[in-house]
Amino acid sequence: MFVKRLIRQGVSIHKLKTKSVPENFPKRCFQISSTQFEENKSIKIRDPFEDVKDKNKDTYLQMINIFLDRDHVYRRGHVEFIYAALKHMKDFGVHRDLEVYRSLIDVLPKGKFVPQNIIQAEFMHYPKQQQCIIDLLSQMEENHVLPDFGMEDQLLAIFGKRGYPVRRYWRMMYWMPKWKYASPFPLPDPLPKDTYELAKLAIERISNVDATNQITIYQTGDITDSVDDTWIVSGQSATQKCLLSENDPKDPVFVEGPFSVFLHGNYIYYFTLRGKARPYDNSYQDPDEVDKIEANFFTYKPPIKSIVKTPTVHEQEDGVIYAVCATGTSSKDSLLSWIRHLERDGNSVLGSLPIVFTLRTSNREIATVETEDQRREKENTQIGDR
């Protein structure tokens, strides 16, 4: 037992003997993790973060200050405090704020946890504290918060250069910048809150498979008989217009949806205009036939030769996608207006085609961008249930 403590705490072990923990101090004043919360329902847990009325960055930082001021001599329960603070970050809307993470790390004392010898260094000196900060760094990574070099200084002052959190920090500083712009479908940061803007982003992302795509914004109000008054973000490329005009007048086209597309945490409902799948031409020209090269005398554009008839990206196995859209209400009425708009906008063939609406029960809401109030309300009811 003693050896174990010796390894963990090194030569400073003699100090422990002189210290005594006041018996009346609550062992746990902060919640550690949700699993414990579930299992030990008998334990009464006081979570000061939950009691805060006005949840924002200022109050969050205030909470940290309160903790620091409460007993700045024998500061105890850092780890528990940090875990609790981490848990509530989203509620306060500070989960993407580097400054907050830095002030959380600042809670730990400087110098105390720095290993003094090789054995301490090797066997994770103060493991609970180190693990806590590692968890904090993980949460930063999950929220795409890139640390700065000041944080390195903090971690070095707390855990020394052999500490695991510092190593974790170094790895993060190596990889995170590399991943930052790796997405082939970048979104603006921060993401707009407005569903209309989100819908535009979503439809742009879906339809950018075709370079000739064009995003058009229609208003249902422009259609005389429409009930709803909302916007329609419609995406249709020149190729799709051409494909639609070639649709056999006997074959109906289908308005299908809603399907969902995710933009970070938010999902947007969208609808497609689909036609019957086209037969696939499997024949190809033998590429070895080099005696059949055509040389045109008059063309000014670089010639293109394709030995197979490549279907366009819109011609899928289950059908040909003629257009996509997202509307403000996702209602059948707004989709009808969409079709009318498309017909006016250079797809006159739609007037003569049978159009089938195969909609699943559509929500009234197009997207679930929760406002702060809604979320709080929801959580309050959940807590109330418990």
Add this chain to the structure above:
Amino acid sequence: MFSLRFKKASLNQYLLKKTLQRLYATSIKPIEKESTSDEEFNRELKKYDRLTNIATRTREKKPQREPFVKNLLIGQFDREILTFPEMELEEVRNVEEAVEKLSQVLQQRHMVNVNSIGNKNFRQNLADHRAIGLQSSQFLDGRECCPMELMRFLDTLSEHKLGNSLLHNEMLGVQTLNKFADDNLKKKYLHSVIKGEQLSAFAMHEIDVMDILKMNTTAVLSDDKKYWTLNGTKSLVVNGISADFVIVFAITDKAHAGHDESNSLTAFVVDKSTSGVSWKKIEPSNIEMADITFDNVQVPAENVIGKVHQADKILRSIIGDFRLSAGPACNAISRRMVQNLFKHIAELSTTEYNLADTDAMKSKLGQVAMELYAAESVTYLTAGLQDWYDEQDVEVESAIVKVFTSEAAYRISTICLDLVGQHATTTNHWARQAHEEILDYLTVHETNESQRMFMALNGLQHAGINLAAKIKRIRNPFFNATYSLMRIFTEHRQNEDKPKLDLELNAHLHPSLSDPSKQLEYCVKRLEFGTERLLARHGIECINKHADLRRLADIMIDCYVCTAVLARSSRSYCIGLQFADYEVLAASIYCNIAMERVRTEVRNLYFTEYKATDRNYIAFGKRVVQSKGYCLTNAISRFF
């Protein structure tokens, strides 16, 4: 070959009969005209004052040869070409004399100051010296030049600032009528153009139409088959403002348009005074250009040039010659620039500091002279091929002339701008004006980029037909195992960039050109290798490898220009022309540069998958397309 016989023809019936038979030999008129009475002969005779001065040329062209440059791609070098084509002494003397006179006329003050081709006196002055209708029949007061003479005349005409306009009139308008129009049209339009009374314009291009066979101008024949109704807009019509009539190309057979190369286009002569024709000047530009709109213009059926639906043949022939004619025009500008550059340097030289004697200036003067020499050689070699051989296929060669001469002139103009420096800041300085003049040759009508594609594709088409069986074997190694294994040994010299030089070109050249001829052989061998590689690697899909096609075209240009400079300098040296030793020097410089360039180009073709720049350019370009523009962050940005 040619022998030129001048005969003072007395007015005897025999000659008259013979000449008129000759005149009507190409006619599509009904036959009964031929059996006209002697009185009618006399009446015809009075129209042609100059009948007594007609020079008859007994044309004895050599039989057609295989296309030269196209054959280079399959490794066949026609050594006959190395004897640079030349004209008879008598012909040369006559041309030089005429050119001298024309040049003097063009230098007269009232001619120099003319700013518009619309000036009738200017044109009539030229017509008096028979400088319009150079290739037209002498019965229409043309000159009936052979291609090499034509080059010399065009060279002289291009010295005038309206050279480009004259060239368009001559090579497009006059030549279309001359080659393809029937006698009525010739009499009505061609003769008045040659006389300088009228001016032609050639309306083929449309804005935003990249394929001529898919143009938007259409013509429909009326029910009584008396007139065509023409609709559409032609853009970039050179001389479109001053012209009296326009030669218009229109789609007349919609069913075939764009699909079938033949059977869709028809050419018309349209008077600009016809109702429904309107035009708008394109400004500002160095050369007179207009957009011409045809709105339900009625064109009489007899104004069709050539056969209905067959105008693509007209275009093919006329445009081919037009490409060639860009050669003398660009060379004239280049020559003027070299002269002016020397003058400029001489002016700056003083006794204390002799600028003209510094290496800095001498090396640049040598470079521009070499460029000009190469450009001249390639122009006259191509004209000579047309001249010497019957119906010679010079499609690719003409395109090479256009690309090489215009780019040589462009390079010379940038060198001039570099050396002239601050003097060229004013827009009316000669260096800047010449630079802008050259830009017209690079931009109007066809770009050099499209010409390169044209060259490479035609070459590959020819090579593909000849190499089809071989390529099939190379592309299917498992079916032809022994052949593939053998190729390891037969091709190892090419793979190591050390081809065996066994064409023996030096046997056809002066011995002092032996080393440069080896360099040409190397280029030709590598061209063959590059072609085979390209076809074997991509098969018929090589059409899509535009970056490789461009490189192939560059190699073709280098090979052909090398041939031209070697042939010309060898001929000059052998017959002892003045400064022939410097011609040899110029030829060896060019071959040296070309060989290094070809070495790199072929390496780029060969390594295309691994370390060639093209592949990486394409990858980068793809990103630029995806990002819809330049996408890289600025040099000082950081985010942590």
